Amino acid sequence: MERRDKNMPDIFVAKKKNTNPNKSIKQILTIDMPPKTTHHLHLISAFCEYPEHIKFVNQETDEVILLFLRRHFITNLRWIVIGAIFALIPFIFIILANFGTSLIQLPFKYSLMLTLAYYFILLNYFFVNFITWYFNISFVTEKRVVDIDFSGLVYKNLAATKLSLVQDVSYSQTGVIRSIFDYGDVFVQTAGSFENFDFSAVPHPAKVVGIIEDLIGKRGLNV
Amino acid sequence: MFNFFFFQTFQLLILLKITLLIFDLFFIVFLFIVFKQVASTNSLINEIHDAFILKTIAIVNLIIALSLFFVAIAIL
Numbered sequence: 001m002e003r004r005d006k007n008m009p010d011i012f013v014a015k016k017k018n019t020n021p022n023k024s025i026k027q028i029l030t031i032d033m034p035p036k037t038t039h040h041l042h043l044i045s046a047f048c049e050y051p052e053h054i055k056f057v058n059q060e061t062d063e064v065i066l067l068f069l070r071r072h073f074i075t076n077l078r079w080i081v082i083g084a085i086f087a088l089i090p091f092i093f094i095i096l097a098n099f100g101t102s103l104i105q106l107p108f109k110y111s112l113m114l115t116l117a118y119y120f121i122l123l124n125y126f127f128v129n130f131i132t133w134y135f136n137i138s139f140v141t142e143k144r145v146v147d148i149d150f151s152g153l154v155y156k157n158l159a160a161t162k163l164s165l166v167q168d169v170s171y172s173q174t175g176v177i178r179s180i181f182d183y184g185d186v187f188v189q190t191a192g193s194f195e196n197f198d199f200s201a202v203p204h205p206a207k208v209v210g211i212i213e214d215l216i217g218k219r220g221l222n223v
Numbered sequence: 224m225f226n227f228f229f230f231q232t233f234q235l236l237i238l239l240k241i242t243l244l245i246f247d248l249f250f251i252v253f254l255f256i257v258f259k260q261v262a263s264t265n266s267l268i269n270e271i272h273d274a275f276i277l278k279t280i281a282i283v284n285l286i287i288a289l290s291l292f293f294v295a296i297a298i299l
Contacts, residue, residue: 057268107236113291113295127281152258154256154262
């Protein structure tokens with residue numbers, strides 16, 4: 001038999017839970033969801049929550065894009081530096097020509113045409129690298145995960161999987177540069193023989209994993 | 224007397240012109256592929272804000288390549 005003395009002080013009193021039986025799971029989930037403020041995408045956006053003015057093929061009318069992902073812009077530094085070095089090469093030839101040490105002396109119109117063609121090719125090197133980065137997009141919507149691969153100008157692939165098929169989400173962030181700029185690879189593992197997803201070098205990988213994990217968890221409760 | 228040095232330079236310039244023209248032709252084909260890819264990917268990801276800019280750059284590139292080709296024919 002439990003005996004309780006009113007004069008004795010309590011060592012620990014558990015806080016009363018503020019439970020409201022009228023509050024459904026759906027309402028709780030709605031409160032936990034991040035605010036639906038849409039963000040404007042700009043030309044070099046790599047991470048955007050609730051992006052506006054963007055739709056992908058086969059998107060359902062009520063399907064809202066929660067996350068828009070690209071590789072971190074810093075990953076483009078390699079081709080930018082290579083391009084910049086190549087842009088300086090004609091100047092070396094000009095300097096050599098001025099000192100009279102040039103190997104071949106071409107007429108002016110030939111030199112001009114070659115220089116123009118050279119810079120035009122270089123411009124397209126930048127452009128092709130940029131669109132390769134630009135069109136490599138991943139989406140996380142309320143219903144599925146979509147990955148658009150675009151590489152080498154001739155390879156294009158669109159893969160999608162329902163969130164209910166996602167089993168595990170993880171990320172890896174190795175290296176100094178990745179830690180400084182906060183980007184890493186996110187792996188989305190799907191059930192059975194379905195294709196696994198790999199979002200490489202996306203910004204804020206921990207946040208991405210958190211959002212997808214929330215979606216999977218909530219989806220499980222909703223069912 | 225025939226100037227062999229002049230002949231060598233002339234040969235080099237002709238070779239350079241032909242190489243430039245062939246290269247330019249291949250480059251036009253390449254840019255056409257780029258343009259097609261940009262257009263088709265834009266249809267894959269609709270209403271993208273900057274799609275218009277990229278498409279314009281692709282078209283401008285194609286025009287520049289064509290003009291370079293014709294200029295090479297005309298002046299070289």
